[in-house]
Amino acid sequence: MKRIVAGVLSAALLTFSVQTQAAEGKALPDYTWEFDGIFGKFDRAAMQRGYQVYREVCAGCHAMRLVAFRNLADLGYDADQIKAFAAEATVIDGPNDEGEMFERAGRPADRFPSPFPNDKAAAAANGGATPPDLSLMAKARPHGPSYVRALLSEGYEDPPAGFEILEGQNYNSYFPGNRIAMAAPLDDDAVEYQDGTPASRDQMSADVTHFLMWAAEPKLEQRKQMGIKVVLFLIVLSGILYAVKRKVWADLH
């Protein structure tokens, strides 16, 4: 009896985890990431390349309003480089003493400026579909990093026969529903990497995903490093308390 119940339980739990994946279009490829696992870390070079892809390709349409230039220090840039990145951006500030809003060069404390003044403007400029903010994209989809990378690098395929694609739509096998408004954004050599890495579509997809994962979870490294210490400490403390408990209970009889 108990074995049957255990069987039912484990079967239910198994289907549980499988089900959450199934709803999201084609099954995702099994990518490996440096930031996975309890010792996971970000790859600085990949993030810098990914930032370049974001800056030169994605930023034309997609905002990242939660990320500030000062945060780029996490990517391994020094203060002067960050200032230079910020200064390239135009930021609307104000009102000034005359009550007017004015434009100025960005500063490290500024967040990434958005390409459109608001969601409605973004939708109007993009055929009615608002390009989503990418600040949290890597956490905002199930299996976020793999989904983003697969969508960018392998998702744009010819639609199967009979699959209707309307004007302003593109076929993507990983996108839920398969009809995506964004045209394939990354062709080979869409950017010229500063570190000389060949900019294949897959390379750029992986790099920009790495960057987006950092943007979504900037404290990931701190979290995992602290976690190892905390868990080890608690295991030792549990051991000590178990010994104390044995000692105390040994008096009984």
Added chain:
Amino acid sequence: MTDSANPSHGGDGETRRDFLYLLAGAGGALGAAAAVWPLIDSMNPAADVLALASSEVDLEPIELGQRITVTWRGNPVFIERRPPARIEEARAVPLDDLPDPETDEARVQRAEWLVMVGVCTHLGCIPKGQKQGDPLGLFGGWFCPCHGSHYDTSGRIRKGPAPKNLVVPPYNFVDDTNILIG
């Protein structure tokens, strides 16, 4: 933590037991202290607050003798373009007359421009003297109406309960007509 409740066994067992209790108590205390720190530190200024610590000010429109107020880190900063007479007045004061001795030269980068945080060093009120017709106090500088502190033309405390001169914030001249505070 539990030693009082146990009948003692004596000998080595007791030592080992006491050591265990000590270890558990120390471990628990250490863990609790480590857990409390993040909660306390979360109330310190956050990264975005610290990052907004600089303000740029255009000095161009300020006329001789005019005082303006700008905001820096949520506090008012007084900027005065001092006429020569007021500079001399400040520099003529003997240091012995000052509760918080400081030369005027040490308080300005360029004699004409006095830049300081407009918060009374007593209990944080904003001293009067920025607007036309405000009381300037006995020494022609600023006067804090809350508890009657008088500041001179260099922003130094001269009379009243305030213990310190008005604070000069870190700033530098980006060029001749622009300063960056913070």
Added chain:
Amino acid sequence: MSDFQTTNPIIKWIEYRLPVFSFLDHAVGSKYPTPKNLSYWWNFGSLAGLALVILMVTGIVLAMQYTAHVDYAFDSVERIMRDVNYGWLIRYLHMNGGSFFFIVVYIHIFRGMYYGSYKAPRELLWMLGVAILLAMMATAFMGYVLPWGQMSFWGAKVITSLFSAFPLIGEDIVIWLWGGFSVDNPTLNRFFSLHYLLPFVLVGIVVVHIWALHQFGSNNPLGIDTKGPQDSIPFHPYYTVKDLYGMAVFLVFFAAAVFFFPNAMGEADNYIEANPLVTPAHIVPEWYFLPFYAILRSITFDIWFLSAKLIGVILMFGSILVLLILPWLDRSPVRSSKFRPIHKQLFWVFVADCVVLGWVGANPAEPPYLYIGQAGTAYYFAHFFVILPLLSVLERTRPLPSSIGEPVLKGGGPAMGAASKPMEKA
């Protein structure tokens, strides 16, 4: 007057004026006799207390940084995650703390059901526990709305819309709950206020729950009353140290989740800011509500003049409220399932039914899940209204040992894994 013995003059001075030390001694100290055979399943009450403390402490600190306004709520949470010192840690502790609170409380409840802890004379203790569960659920539901993500918004909308099922006044109730014509800023503000208030109410009920517990003391794996001093041991140091050990082990699991899998029990959609114009493809509540959500959705047909929606709502709330009358549905004189061979089996079937309902709740409301959910719902209520009353009469229970101190030679056997452990001390 005070039976508390100490030589410390300061403690004496305080004790004379405010007998707090003797109070503690009677509450969790050496003057509180506790059955000597409690298993590790009895640790989960103190673990629930620990989880509640963690949630309240982290919650108070989070409230210092959170902004309860539809325009700022999402960004203020992200500011906590990015800019506030250790904000990510405090937020993940709070977020996962909620899940772990439910894990330990559900185990605590199932333990009570297995060992008959709800039976006389502990009925009120049990009912107070159900009140705690209800307060927890309300608090958790409103807390989930605060980050103002897509699941926050749509969860709030779907669950508050349940009240529209009430005849005549339903629509008015919903508008009153919302403070408007949709879930909006007034809703968010009142949920924040109540989310902060309810845990303190919860603490009040917990105090009364523990008060009721002390009237007759803990039940135990054998389910028989303590017959005398030989059956019990002082709570301190035996159970204080055992509870502390349990807490350390709990924290290992909790820390592993917080530091390595902080989003495993959450929904990706909640990292998208709430959009009142776009409904996510699948609205699912937090995992701890899934079985009840399945019951709600299992009713797809009207019965007589009752709409399907209303029956679903009644059954969902009924599935929790039925616990209140559990002591009177199960009339068996034997508490522990150790001596109730059939109840023991059917208890596990009931646990499995709850898991199946949870799995159905996570899936779309369509065949085959729908039918499984309907069967699961029927079984859920049958367990309470048919099986337990029948078992009370029909089951042949095993002979009870005469006392806790007497070793059980036959019939007992290992019941719930660790449940066999405590006998080693007996």
